Amino acid sequence: MGEPVSYEGIKSDANLIAWSRQYCRRVRREWGVSVRFDLVDWEVSHRAKRRAAAVKRPKLADATVGEPYDWDSLDGSDGRPVPCTVSLTWDAFSTFDREAWEATLRHELIHVEQYQRDGTTDHGRAFRDRADQLNTDVHCPAFTEPKHVLTCEACGGLVARRYQDCKLVEQREQYRSDCCGAALELA
Structure with a gap:
């Protein structure tokens, strides 16, 4: 392992990959995260601007969160989840302090855990x-300034950050927040 x-x-x-893998293995041990790291590939992005x-x-x-996926039904999986890739963003790592980076990795481990169990994640x-x-x-916290920030009209919670014009921004009156079911405000 080096x-x-x-x-x-x-x-x-x-x-970055080596340290992040070490940390994630510790999280698996100490926090009981059910992840098979032999089915996880790692990479670093130097282009991503919106995702940490x-x-x-x-x-x-046919995958649904909360319903274990039948990996045997997928050709070539041998009953094991098809590998996924954790893509780490260098600019986010460079901007975040250690605590924020560790929280980002725990966030991604939840996605891996859900995917390996359910075949999908959300x-x-x-x-x-x-x-x-x-x-x-x-x-995850932003590490670049978004062009648009959408919040929940009822509680003020963050709904989305958008870095360019899109359907959600342009037609926000047609959408509701997940938290309160309220209209979206453009901040």
Whole structure:
């Protein structure tokens, strides 16, 4: 597995991946996250501007969060989940302090855990409950300034950050917040 990397010693993509993997393995051990790391690939993005990290995975049409996926039904899976990729964003890592980066990794581990169990993932109720258990946020902090910020009209909670004009921004009156079911405000 290689020599341990200190957080302060992260100077390259390889260091970032090595340290993040070490941390995620510790989270699995200490927080009881059910993830098979032999089915997780890692990469670093130097282009992403909106996401601190992401789990890239195949979209499985019949997968539903909360319902264990029958991996045996998928050709070539041998009953095991198809590997996914955790993509880490260098600019987010460079902007965040250690605590925020660790929270970002715990957030992504929830996505991996859901995907490996259910074949899909989202930010719904099950994700929010697990985020509470892992002391992380449902939405990772921004590391670049968005062009548009949409909030819930009722509670003021963040609904979305958008970095360009899009359907959600232009037709926001047709959408409701997940938290309160209220209209969206453009901040």
